[in-house]
Amino acid sequence: MKNLIVALGLVDWESQFVSGLGHPMFGLTVQRRCVDGIDIRAAIQVVECQGVIVTDTTPRIDHDLLIELGDIPLIAITQDQDYWKEFGATHCIALDLNNPVSALKLVAEFFRGEVQAPKPETIAHGLHIAIAGFGGSCGRSFTVKELSWQFSQLGGKSVMVDGDTYGPTLDQELGYDLGFNGLLDMCRTLEKKTVLAHSDFEIIPEVAPRLWLIPGLPRTSRWTDLRIPALRELWLRAKQNYDFVISDIGPILEAEHGLTHETSLPRRHATSLTALESARVTVICARADAVGLARLVRGYLEFHELFSKSDVYVMLWGVTSESHARDVSNAVTRHTGIESVTTVPLDWDASRKALDSTSFIGKQNPKHEITKQFEKLAKIIADQHEVSNQITSITKPRKKLLKRAA
Incomplete structure (x- = not known):
């Protein structure tokens, strides 16, 4: 001793x-x-x-x-x-x-004399976008799919991550086996060898050119197998291998301050909380009706600390007219202070057609209003990310001064 x-x-x-x-x-x-x-x-x-x-x-x-x-x-x-x-x-x-x-x-x-030389760290140039929502039927999976498709059309490599531990659906909507080479397999690989090589990402399905998918859990009860260190490492490696990482973080959030400690223990909302830590952009989804707006405002005001480190956008689906879109956008801005609000119309026929063919509305109908709105949002986020990278590259790092008591 x-x-x-x-x-x-x-x-x-x-x-x-x-x-x-x-x-x-x-x-x-x-x-x-x-x-x-x-x-x-x-x-x-x-x-x-x-x-x-x-x-x-x-x-x-x-x-x-x-x-x-x-x-x-x-x-x-x-x-x-x-x-x-x-x-x-x-x-x-x-x-x-x-x-x-x-x-x-x-x-x-x-x-113990086991100190190892530090390994050179690969800079994570990718942008992590967390898709959040409060409660069910808020349009998270819909937003992940269409927004990811638009990012892939911008020329960069994109990956969708289904981090909904209550009911993953992205793999089903896109026609892939449940949990095959998914989130759980990636985390287990990280726990065994502490680093994901580029070849480990090659086993995940490519749903479209320059667009990949990491499916969710095979069963919702398997959330206990996800550990905080492995999840944090997964988000980092994903940003190192892809230009855009778009994750569905599920319908329930919790201000779990114990996340900092006891990292070997499973946490019910570890996936969503670690994703919000990693994300520089958060898109909060909601229905454009009284119930959806109430959930959005109440949830954002209760958990606003979780979004303090990221740029927040709002996606409202189900608007029926221009006046309806204007009214709900103004309501969100008035109660939350969020000015970046995107609205998309309700089109069951287009949604059903995309679901039946395990495809995207943006791919099947590039001129649809839904496609135009997601394309506009993707360009705004991508342009802002590019400007941020340019500022970071020309800014010289300053040496941190230690604050000491007299």
Whole structure:
């Protein structure tokens, strides 16, 4: 057993981290919890330790402390590894704000002498678009299909992901076997070898030129087999291999704050929550009637924090006239503040024809009003994504300055 001194500063995940660090499988013991560098200097005088763990928020860390530590390793869990390397830290561990306790394994590997050289990370240039909705019959699957078809017509590679763990339907609507080479298989592959190669995406069905499909769960009860780390990795690898990732995240959302911790446990809404973490664009679907608008407004106001990191668009289906479209659009903007509202008419004949032939309305009737509206929305999202990428490419990254208490 190796004794450690831990001084994490004012972070809300300190108790979970210290508790996990003392797990018997790591062979580590937290000998003392300190508040700052002065407390660390006092602790190393009275206890024997084999390492000190600090973070960016640990106050009063200076070179005098580094001298007094001598041969005792200083491990920094940080978002600014360059700073700590220049400072003289023995080892730096990248801090994942979405899952801070993931550093536990890396700390244990360091003290076991199993530290591996960091692998070069492939930049994810793709755009993840999450299709959400509150309740059933809000048009999520319809939006995923038609919007994905329009993205494929823009020349980029697109993939549809059926993340509805309550009742996946995309594979059925497009005529593919339920769950074949789908979401569950992809996550299991990730759990076994931690990375998806490009060849792993070649096994999923190609429903049209430049358009692929990752089917949903074979049975809704299999949601317990989906783990948060594997889902996060899946979204990342999908954005690395495709230009557009369009995911149906299901009819129910939940502000599950426990998602940050205990990532080895199954979570009922892990697929939708991790998708919203990854997505830069969210399209919320609803029916253009009193019930649909009420669900949309109530759901958005209740779960607005889930959409805070993405650009939000609204898709309303079932409008009957121009005045109806104008009225429902104004109502959504007035109650939610969302100005990007797209409306599409109700056409049962066109929808039934596309469903019977396992195809898309945009493919069968390019001049239909539904096709025109989805084409317009796809171009707006794609143009905004291109502008964002151009700004990112010309902006020089700035070194993050550490905030320390006096």
